[in-house]
Amino acid sequence: MKSVRVGLMGLGTVGGGTATVLMRNAEDITRRVGRSIEIVRAAAREINEQTIFPAETTVKLSEDAWDVVNDPDVDVVVELIGGYSPARELVLKAIENGKHVVTANKALIAMHGEEIFAAANEKGVSVCYEAAVAGGIPIIKAMREGLAGNKIEWLAGIINGTGNFILTEMRDKGRDFDDVLKEAQALGYAEVDPTFDVEGIDAAHKLTILASIAFGIPLQFEKTFTEGISKVTTEDVTYAEELGYRIKHLGVARRTDKGIEMRVHPTLIPAKRLIANVDGVMNAVLVHGDAVGPTLYYGAGAGAEPTASAVVADIADVARTFESSVENKVAALGYQTGQEADINVLTSDDFETAYYLRLHVEDRPGVLAEVARIFAEQGISIEAVIQKEPQTEGSKVSLILLTQKVQEKRMNAALAKVEAANISESVTRIRVEHLG
Numbered sequence: 001m002k003s004v005r006v007g008l009m010g011l012g013t014v015g016g017g018t019a020t021v022l023m024r025n026a027e028d029i030t031r032r033v034g035r036s037i038e039i040v041r042a043a044a045r046e047i048n049e050q051t052i053f054p055a056e057t058t059v060k061l062s063e064d065a066w067d068v069v070n071d072p073d074v075d076v077v078v079e080l081i082g083g084y085s086p087a088r089e090l091v092l093k094a095i096e097n098g099k100h101v102v103t104a105n106k107a108l109i110a111m112h113g114e115e116i117f118a119a120a121n122e123k124g125v126s127v128c129y130e131a132a133v134a135g136g137i138p139i140i141k142a143m144r145e146g147l148a149g150n151k152i153e154w155l156a157g158i159i160n161g162t163g164n165f166i167l168t169e170m171r172d173k174g175r176d177f178d179d180v181l182k183e184a185q186a187l188g189y190a191e192v193d194p195t196f197d198v199e200g201i202d203a204a205h206k207l208t209i210l211a212s213i214a215f216g217i218p219l220q221f222e223k224t225f226t227e228g229i230s231k232v233t234t235e236d237v238t239y240a241e242e243l244g245y246r247i248k249h250l251g252v253a254r255r256t257d258k259g260i261e262m263r264v265h266p267t268l269i270p271a272k273r274l275i276a277n278v279d280g281v282m283n284a285v286l287v288h289g290d291a292v293g294p295t296l297y298y299g300a301g302a303g304a305e306p307t308a309s310a311v312v313a314d315i316a317d318v319a320r321t322f323e324s325s326v327e328n329k330v331a332a333l334g335y336q337t338g339q340e341a342d343i344n345v346l347t348s349d350d351f352e353t354a355y356y357l358r359l360h361v362e363d364r365p366g367v368l369a370e371v372a373r374i375f376a377e378q379g380i381s382i383e384a385v386i387q388k389e390p391q392t393e394g395s396k397v398s399l400i401l402l403t404q405k406v407q408e409k410r411m412n413a414a415l416a417k418v419e420a421a422n423i424s425e426s427v428t429r430i431r432v433e434h435l436g
């Protein structure tokens with residue numbers, strides 16, 4: 001049977017890993033797919049990565065990615081450049097040229113997925129993106145195909161390896177935020193612009209994709225509430241531990257009576273939950289289906305070969321369905337074109353979560369009563385309180401509160417009153433999810 005000819009765009013961490021895995025496991029992959037997969041062309045900004053390929057390679061190398069999308073010998077274009085542009089233009093051109101596309105680019109899919117999938121449908125080619133979410137975990141396939149019989153109610157995931165690596169090192173070793181971030185960059189985990197990792201944008205891209213697959217809604221990155229980990233302090237990490245919780249950067253998508261919540265933010269999770277014990281660069285996604293109940297998917301969320309594992313699986317999928325028509329393939333986001341649901345996506349005012357709060361208050365009688373009164377006015381129920389010893393005689397103290405679930409607009413109103421009454425200048429707040 002005719003081999004499938006691959007063109008790689010990008011030979012960095014993931015591109016290099018993909019070439020290595022494809023070559024190393026070529027025999028097994030061919031036995032699984034029923035035809036061989038051959039890299040015929042590769043492009044990188046600077047061609048000094050030739051060592052990836054053996055000296056006698058026949059792979060054509062160039063410094064211009066357009067050579068790959070315009071090469072008539074390429075059947076599948078693998079986009080591993082990242083970013084919105086020129087990735088979007090290159091992918092659209094590859095589709096126009098009748099090529100299948102495999103990408104690890106979550107930013108591209110979250111922002112331009114609708115346009116790209118529509119173009120691919122029109123042309124009858126596949127666009128696969130397993131590596132875009134949670135690195136090596138086959139979460140797209142699991143949700144889109146393995147859970148196709150379920151109504152998915154909610155999902156929650158640790159979907160940024162860099163952020164999880166930073167939070168883990170801060171907790172375990174008391175390491176400095178910037179120092180750990182530098183290590184994540186050196187290990188090839190972090191995005192080109194690491195603010196995408198620490199400010200939650202990367203996780204928001206991934207959550208947008210997961211929510212679309214879960215609920216059959218269009219990709220709506222702009223409606224995903226996004227908060228990063230850059231303001232998480234070691235103080236809060238320690239207090240959370242004292243209360244029996246871990247702080248994780250979590251992406252949550254939930255179907256409620258009022259609409260859909262799509263949010264990424266630091267979150268306290270009970271330490272006894274499996275997902276609270278997912279450490280380092282590992283990712284995990286917990287998906288709750290009405291038939292199956294809770295399911296948990298765990299694995300490396302970043303890095304060369306774990307991400308390559310997902311890219312190569314997509315290439316294998318394309319190779320298997322090479323001659324199938326679009327109607328005979330799994331729809332890109334799991335629902336057939338025209339079957340997307342028009343469900344309201346909630347703004348943060350309507351989110352409902354419990355809260356961890358840290359106030360900085362005077363150590364005098366009545367302070368706690370005043371806070372409790374303001375919270376009671378908003379119907380907020382307090383679950384636990386810890387007051388820390390003053391550092392020096394008469395200095396302010398940290399007052400830590402855990403609340404029960406409350407609508408976010410009520411919490412906003414209560415905290416505005418606490419600040420206006422000069423009880424605490426500012427209040428640190430972190431949402432709490434019990435994931436029960």
Ligand code: HSE
Nearest residue numbers: 160161162190191302
């Ligand atoms: N920067 C991403 C992460 C890479 O740290 O998870 C994988 O998408």
